Amino acid sequence: MTRTLLQWLGAAFVLGLLGAAGFALAVVKDRVRIVVQADAAPAGPEPLALLRDDVATLGQDLAQLRREQGANLQQLGEALEQRAAARHADVDALRREVAGLRQQLAVQAEGLQQVDRQLAGLAAMPVPAAAPAAGGHPPVTAPEPPAPPPVEPPVEPPVEPVVATAPAGEVAAAAKPKGFLSFTLPPSTFAFDREQRYVLVPDLCRVGFDAKSTLHDFSGVTSQVSGQFTADFDDPAGAWRGEVACAAATLVTGVDGRDTNLREHLDTTNHPQIRFVIEGFAPAAGGIDVARQTAKGEVSGKMTIRGVTRDLRLPIAIEVDASRRVVVNGQVPLKLSDYGVPVPSQLGLISMQDEVVVWLTLRARVQAGEAK
Amino acid sequence: MSRGAVALAAAAVAVGLSGCIASNVVATQDRMVTAAVAELAFAPAPGLRPEGLYESVEITGDAAVSLRKVYYLFLGDGTYTAAALVDDAHGGAFQILTGTWASGPEGLVLDGAEAVPLEQAPRHLRLSAPNGTVVLRQGELR
Numbered sequence: 001m002t003r004t005l006l007q008w009l010g011a012a013f014v015l016g017l018l019g020a021a022g023f024a025l026a027v028v029k030d031r032v033r034i035v036v037q038a039d040a041a042p043a044g045p046e047p048l049a050l051l052r053d054d055v056a057t058l059g060q061d062l063a064q065l066r067r068e069q070g071a072n073l074q075q076l077g078e079a080l081e082q083r084a085a086a087r088h089a090d091v092d093a094l095r096r097e098v099a100g101l102r103q104q105l106a107v108q109a110e111g112l113q114q115v116d117r118q119l120a121g122l123a124a125m126p127v128p129a130a131a132p133a134a135g136g137h138p139p140v141t142a143p144e145p146p147a148p149p150p151v152e153p154p155v156e157p158p159v160e161p162v163v164a165t166a167p168a169g170e171v172a173a174a175a176k177p178k179g180f181l182s183f184t185l186p187p188s189t190f191a192f193d194r195e196q197r198y199v200l201v202p203d204l205c206r207v208g209f210d211a212k213s214t215l216h217d218f219s220g221v222t223s224q225v226s227g228q229f230t231a232d233f234d235d236p237a238g239a240w241r242g243e244v245a246c247a248a249a250t251l252v253t254g255v256d257g258r259d260t261n262l263r264e265h266l267d268t269t270n271h272p273q274i275r276f277v278i279e280g281f282a283p284a285a286g287g288i289d290v291a292r293q294t295a296k297g298e299v300s301g302k303m304t305i306r307g308v309t310r311d312l313r314l315p316i317a318i319e320v321d322a323s324r325r326v327v328v329n330g331q332v333p334l335k336l337s338d339y340g341v342p343v344p345s346q347l348g349l350i351s352m353q354d355e356v357v358v359w360l361t362l363r364a365r366v367q368a369g370e371a372k
Numbered sequence: 373m374s375r376g377a378v379a380l381a382a383a384a385v386a387v388g389l390s391g392c393i394a395s396n397v398v399a400t401q402d403r404m405v406t407a408a409v410a411e412l413a414f415a416p417a418p419g420l421r422p423e424g425l426y427e428s429v430e431i432t433g434d435a436a437v438s439l440r441k442v443y444y445l446f447l448g449d450g451t452y453t454a455a456a457l458v459d460d461a462h463g464g465a466f467q468i469l470t471g472t473w474a475s476g477p478e479g480l481v482l483d484g485a486e487a488v489p490l491e492q493a494p495r496h497l498r499l500s501a502p503n504g505t506v507v508l509r510q511g512e513l514r
Contacts, residue, residue: 103483182471
């Protein structure tokens, strides 16, 4: 009986378990989700670390590249410098060669001029009526001299190669450019007989006056001279115009007190300049010598002193110096009273004469760009 | 003392003083400005080595028509550089040269050309070419 009871109890327990299981399944079947998941990836280095490593590697590569590029650039620079130096040397050599050739050309031009002169001299020689009997030369029809003149030692051409009587061809040859101490100068000679504009060379000009006084004679002088003029020394009727001016206050006589009085009498504060305006030129008889480049005559114009202007004819002499500058010397007497200048006097006893001699010595050169 | 006597005395003093005060008139031949170069005594200087800087102070001859100023710098290695202010249609332009120089018994040889006579005065040189002469004054490089 006990056994049967136990069997019934066992069966009831099993049935109870099955019922509880079914109930539990019914309760939780909608609340459980089954997820099928793959195995987790094996653990590795962080991506940021990897990126950092990559950046570091790239930086190292760049630094190495920079080092290598720097060396390359340095080599390239040195090579370029060497090449430039070589080119410079070539250019210098070429320049020297050109200078030498230029000099040779100048020498050859000089030789050609000499030959031209000799030919011109031969052509100018009188041709004999018949060939000389002696000498054994057959008569020739060409106008060749029967015997060449004795060979003279080469005569150096004059410093001024352009002579007024020279043939035109010779003038043209002389006008060719010449080398001067390796420089190439434009073909230019001083033209005395052509209208040109001249500019005074201030350092080489001087204007003054000579005065007489009761006590002694004295001069007033200044080098503060400026001006310009246009002239054709061979053509008095041509355009002669220009101006010469000096700073009145710079006239000095060698005595300070007298200089002060002079400035007062000339009223240099209100009339700072003494000016001569050139209006024309009248040559003296036979006063122009183109070959010698000299001229004498009278320059006419208007002189202004102390604000008073008067017509004036100033006798002058013109020549050309070795530096191809025009030298003008002139002087003229004039009365101070004509220009309103009070004649200095002390106590009415020590006085200056009314008449003074105004003089000028000027040097002027052809204005740049006018020489041909 | 009468007025006439005073005037007479003053005139006498003036006449007396006129004998004491020398004339101060510029002589006609001294009116012209003279260049200092004219007073230099040049002597031939064959073989002179003109090393240094020079500037022209006088140019004569036909070259002077268009040549205004010249500068030379002669170096010890036999080279030189030079500049010249030359007139042109625009008023002037510098020409610049480089080349070689040598000094011999005939004078100064520039760029292998014919020698030009070389003369010397204190701190000055004179070079004479066929178409002109130039006087150079020694300068200083500062």
